[in-house]
Amino acid sequence: MSDHYFTRTPDVKHNRQIHETTLRGFKLRFMTDAGVFSKSGIDFGSRILIESLELKVDARVLDVGCGYGPIGISAAKLALNGHVTMIDINERAVQLAQENAKLNNVSNITVVQSDLYDQVDGQKFDAIITNPPIRAGKAIVHRIFEEGVKLLEPGGSMWVVIQKKQGAPSAEAKLEEVYGQVAEVTKDKGYRIFHAVKHE
Numbered sequence: 598m599s600d601h602y603f604t605r606t607p608d609v610k611h612n613r614q615i616h617e618t619t620l621r622g623f624k625l626r627f628m629t630d631a632g633v634f635s636k637s638g639i640d641f642g643s644r645i646l647i648e649s650l651e652l653k654v655d656a657r658v659l660d661v662g663c664g665y666g667p668i669g670i671s672a673a674k675l676a677l678n679g680h681v682t683m684i685d686i687n688e689r690a691v692q693l694a695q696e697n698a699k700l701n702n703v704s705n706i707t708v709v710q711s712d713l714y715d716q717v718d719g720q721k722f723d724a725i726i727t728n729p730p731i732r733a734g735k736a737i738v739h740r741i742f743e744e745g746v747k748l749l750e751p752g753g754s755m756w757v758v759i760q761k762k763q764g765a766p767s768a769e770a771k772l773e774e775v776y777g778q779v780a781e782v783t784k785d786k787g788y789r790i791f792h793a794v795k796h797e
Contacts, residue, residue, distance in 0.1 A: 620647050620671045627665055627697050633690045634664040634730070642788045643728050646758035647671045649783045649790045652724055655679045659717065659748065661727040661741055662686075663708065666694035668726055673703045682720070684711035713737070714744050722748055725755045731763045738764070739771050742793075746775050749795045756782075757791045765789045 612631040616638045619625070627639070634640070647668055652658060656676040660669035663683035673681040683694050683706060691710045698706045709716045725745045729738045738759075745755055757772065759765045769791060772779045776793035783790040 618667075620644070620667065621650075621675065623671065623674050623701075625667070625670065625701050627667060628693055628700065629665050630689055630693060633687060633693060634662075634728075639667050640728075641786065642758040642760065643668055645783055645785050645788055646726065646728055646756060646790055649792075650675060650726065650756060652676045653679070656723040657721070658682070659684065659720075659722045659725045659745075661713070661725060661745065662730050663694050664690050664728075666697040666708075668728060669694065669706060669708075670698060670701055670703050672724075672726060673698075673706050677705070679705065679723075681706045682717060682722070683708045684714070684717060686710065686712050713740060714748060717748065720748060721750050721753075723750055723753050725749060725753070727755070728758045729768075731759070735764060735767065738768065742768070742771050742775050746795055751795060751797045753795050755791075755793045755795075757793070758788055759791070761787050761789060765791075 609632040614629050616627050618639055652675045654677055656679040658672045658681040660683040663669045663685045669681050669683035685691050691708050694708045729741050759768045772793040778794040780792045782792045
């Protein structure tokens with residue numbers, strides 16, 4: 598299939614499905630569709646990233662490459678008195694994320710179609726969360742790290758999930774270069790969760 602999820606307007610035929618799951622103790626439902634990442638259910642990397650997150654209840658959070666919304670919606674449940682902005686280049690993913698926020702009665706969310714950070718430039722966040730679009734290439738993944746630091750408050754953090762075979766060592770090196778302070782929070786079945794903290 599030449600078309601994939603890191604594209605502005607997927608041209609694959611719709612195949613909408615509802616998936617039910619439990620994340621961080623919350624029973625959630627997600628509408629998915631062809632042309633978006635992990636359409637058949639929550640992928641393992643996103644799941645362990647969600648389970649690893651530590652967010653303040655009033656955190657301002659940015660979910661980069663939100664897909665149909667499992668990470669951002671889970672974050673909004675954790676940061677109940679905060680706000681989550683979810684961005685994705687994929688028009689279909691953005692529409693699904695908006696729909697899924699309503700489906701799960703989550704109101705502290707804004708979903709925006711954005712090519713990387715272009716629609717949130719100048720905003721400030723306490724945390725940025727990403728399951729980066731590996732298929733878009735290393736340059737895009739590293740831009741997420743490099744440009745994201747500018748949007749974080751001092752002491753703010755970036756949470757990243759990445760598979761070892763898909764570039765975890767180089768991702769960790771880039772995060773250390775940009776942020777200085779990086780911890781590997783979890784390692785499971787080849788997936789690694791990194792937590793990088795911006796200098797105060």
